[in-house]
Amino acid sequence: MEPWVVVxxxxxxxxxxxxxxxxxSGGKASAGTEGYVAGDRxxxxxxxxxxxxxxxxxxxxxxxxxxxxxxxxxxxxxxxxYTSLGLVPMYFFGPRVARLGRRFGYVTQAELFAHRYHxxxxxxxxxxxxxxxxxxYLTLQMQGAGYVxxxxxxxxxxxxxxxxxxxxxxxxxxxxxxxxGIAWTNTFQGILMMVLAWGLGLYLPYRLHGGIGPMFERxxxxxxxxxxxxxxxxxxxxWTWGGYSSAVAISVFGFSVWPHYFMKIYAARSIRTxxxxxxxxxxxxFFLLPILLIGFSGVLAFPDVTPVDTILPTIVTSLxxxxxxxxxxxxxxxxxxxxxxxxxxxxxxxxxxxxxxxALIQPSLGDLEQTRLIRWxxxxxxxxxxxxxxxxxxxxxxxxxxxxGFIAQIFPALIAALYWRRxxxxxxxxxxxxxxxxxxxxxxxxxxxxxxxxxxxWGLGANVMVLVSVSRATPRMDPAHVEKFVTA
Amino acid sequence: MxxxxxxxxxxxxxxxxxxxxxxxxxxxVYPLSMLxxxxxxxxxxxxxxxxxxxxxxxxxxxxxxxYELGTRRGDDG
Numbered sequence: 190m191e192p193w194v195v196v197x198x199x200x201x202x203x204x205x206x207x208x209x210x211x212x213x214s215g216g217k218a219s220a221g222t223e224g225y226v227a228g229d230r231x232x233x234x235x236x237x238x239x240x241x242x243x244x245x246x247x248x249x250x251x252x253x254x255x256x257x258x259x260x261x262x263x264x265x266x267x268x269x270x271y272t273s274l275g276l277v278p279m280y281f282f283g284p285r286v287a288r289l290g291r292r293f294g295y296v297t298q299a300e301l302f303a304h305r306y307h308x309x310x311x312x313x314x315x316x317x318x319x320x321x322x323x324x325x326y327l328t329l330q331m332q333g334a335g336y337v338x339x340x341x342x343x344x345x346x347x348x349x350x351x352x353x354x355x356x357x358x359x360x361x362x363x364x365x366x367x368x369x370g371i372a373w374t375n376t377f378q379g380i381l382m383m384v385l386a387w388g389l390g391l392y393l394p395y396r397l398h399g400g401i402g403p404m405f406e407r408x409x410x411x412x413x414x415x416x417x418x419x420x421x422x423x424x425x426x427x428w429t430w431g432g433y434s435s436a437v438a439i440s441v442f443g444f445s446v447w448p449h450y451f452m453k454i455y456a457a458r459s460i461r462t463x464x465x466x467x468x469x470x471x472x473x474x475f476f477l478l479p480i481l482l483i484g485f486s487g488v489l490a491f492p493d494v495t496p497v498d499t500i501l502p503t504i505v506t507s508l509x510x511x512x513x514x515x516x517x518x519x520x521x522x523x524x525x526x527x528x529x530x531x532x533x534x535x536x537x538x539x540x541x542x543x544x545x546x547x548a549l550i551q552p553s554l555g556d557l558e559q560t561r562l563i564r565w566x567x568x569x570x571x572x573x574x575x576x577x578x579x580x581x582x583x584x585x586x587x588x589x590x591x592x593x594g595f596i597a598q599i600f601p602a603l604i605a606a607l608y609w610r611r612x613x614x615x616x617x618x619x620x621x622x623x624x625x626x627x628x629x630x631x632x633x634x635x636x637x638x639x640x641x642x643x644x645x646x647w648g649l650g651a652n653v654m655v656l657v658s659v660s661r662a663t664p665r666m667d668p669a670h671v672e673k674f675v676t677a
Numbered sequence: 678m679x680x681x682x683x684x685x686x687x688x689x690x691x692x693x694x695x696x697x698x699x700x701x702x703x704x705x706v707y708p709l710s711m712l713x714x715x716x717x718x719x720x721x722x723x724x725x726x727x728x729x730x731x732x733x734x735x736x737x738x739x740x741x742x743x744y745e746l747g748t749r750r751g752d753d754g
Contacts, residue, residue: 266730270702273734277695280741281688402722409716409724416716416724418707434703441699468745471738478731 192512193343199516200341203381203523204358210377211362211370211531218369221556225367225563226296226539227455236372237457237466241450242473243379243528245272247326248333250480251382251525256498258484262415264428265481270437273471275444278600280467282445283454285607287463288677290455297536298451298599299544305606305674306614306666309548314621315599316544319448322592323537324574330530331356331578337522340502349579355523359531360571364564368456371531378524383476385521390479393504397490404486411489422641431640439645443597449536534574538566591632594645598624601653605660610671616660624652691744695737702733 218224218231232240250268257265286301295301298319303312331352338351362370391401398404409416419433445451457463487500491507494500505518542562547554554562598621605612631637631644638644700706707729708714716724723731 263724263726266727269730269734273737274695274699274702277737277741281692400722402719405716405719405722405724409719413716416726418714418726418729430704430708434707437703438699464745468738468741471734471741474731474734 192515193341193345195512196341196516196519199513200338200519200523203520204355207374207377207524207527208358208362211358211366211374214369214373215362215366218367220560222296222539222543222559222563223294223556224369225560226452226535226543227290228368228372230291230456231458232368232372232453232456232462233458234462234465234469236376237453237462238469239376239379240372240453240456240532241276241466241470242476243375243382243524244449244532245473245529246379246382246386246476246525247529248330248522248526250477251386251522252333252498252501254477254480255484255487255501256496258481259487259494259500260425260484260497261422261428262412262420262485262488263418264420264422264433265484266418266420267433267436267440268481269474269477271440271444272477273474274437274441276450276467276470277445278441279445279450279454280464282603282607283463283467284460285677286451286454287457287460289674292677296452296455297539297543298446298448299540299548302602302606302617303544303548305671306617307670308614308618309552311614311618311621312544312548314618315448316540316548318595318599318621318625319540319544320537322447322595323449323533323540324570324577325592327530327533327537327570327574328577330526330533331574334523334526334530335578337502337519337526340506341516341519352575352578355527356530356571356575359527359534360568363531363535363567367564368535371535372456374531375528378528381524382521382528385517386476386479386483389501389505389518390482393483393508394486396508397486397504401482404482407489408485415485415488429641431642435641435643435646439593439597439643439649442600442649443593443645446599446603447596448540449532452536452539534567534570537570538563541566541570591628591644594628594632594643594648595625597645598628598648598652601649601656605656607674607677609660610668610675611660611665612656613660613663613666615663616656616658619659620652620656623655624648627651687744687748691740694740698733698737698740702730 218229223229254265254268257268289295289301293304299312299315302315303309332348334355335348335352338346338354339348362374394401394404398407405416414427415421419428419430422428422432454463483501483504487494487504491500491503494503505515542559547559602617602621605617625648628644628648631647712725713729714726716726718725720728
């Protein structure tokens, strides 16, 4: 049997196993939105840990992480920093959000805001921001899956077909099982990715350089600038501290308010489960370390690989490894794509129906009808992202760059909703709109940029200023209503 | 789920500690000393610039764990 056939079969077996796990998980939840979107608020520590963790092991981390270490050296450390600190804010606001979710029946992020501020327009605005951030991310996950299949079959299977097969599996288990399907497949995928990451992260430096220590010694001799923080910029020159620090900052502020993470607060079995998940979460930084080691191992052994994100598959397919090992690597890469893509497509559909359609068009929509619509919207969102992934000529790079900048704008609004009695709907909406606009403008106008600081940071500054000043200039909200949120 | 029972002061202290930890990962603290942001010396075979970031991750984990274990709460429903 030809090696590529073995690799292909291992990959297909992984997809079959994921589908089975996903479909079998569905019967455990109730039929309404609380079951489909929040898993009846019953996820335990193990599953919640992997749901949160596997989501960060995206195609970006699994393929882009080694690419960053390979091409930009110490710049990639920012991934470790934001992974260890990104979920910490949830330790503080998470219990409050979980209590409110149970008391008022929220399953999406915007439901909390809409209730706190009595504003369906705020709900719709948050849905719009979320979708603008979700679609490019989902599209990249699909493209990543397509490339994996193309590599696996040595070009016999085109990218569009690989993406279609992989995401047909994802849409099937998300459609049928909702968050429970995501939870259990992410647990399976998370364990697979950890084993593969550490296996390859230890083996490749040993095989190519005789160990991790010798690898870094050789690198320090040949390219010392790569190992000194803040590493290299995209153009190969030294990165600025402004660029590095703002990348950490915007990621930390944005991380815990990404709607697909935030919504998992409602899915936790108890507040203790939620807190314990956040406590354990920094350990994922240690699971990302081997991903970076893989990238460093290729710097001297495989110079001039382009695009840099292909360094991991390039190394794996160049060393004459057994076909079954290459197949497992491909399964791991697919797991990285799927474990982020499933959570995103599920959250996007829930947000679109509950925070957009129901809030603006049909407030009387029944719970079962909402669930039915969310299921079909999962398919629709998947189809739109698939179109962008394989057929559209629209560049997603700008949207992707904007994604974290947009999402981070939700952070001040959340803090205001839960901790600042004086905040008002107009202040929060004004802050969000101005923050997003400033982020866009700073992205489009390079002349405004300074020290490569992330545009989202300027957006955050403008956001906070508008939120505070407009809130102070507009009438207070009913204190009895506000008290329910700031003392929850 | 009942209301919060953890002393708010200790939670605020923890928040301040994490704010400092966040600052330690970025400019100006991280590059303050060449000892922290340069490749050498090597510690356990890893460049000090990487050990510093990993060390902060470990501190973050230990701090949260210690706080969690050290507080008794009535809000775990």
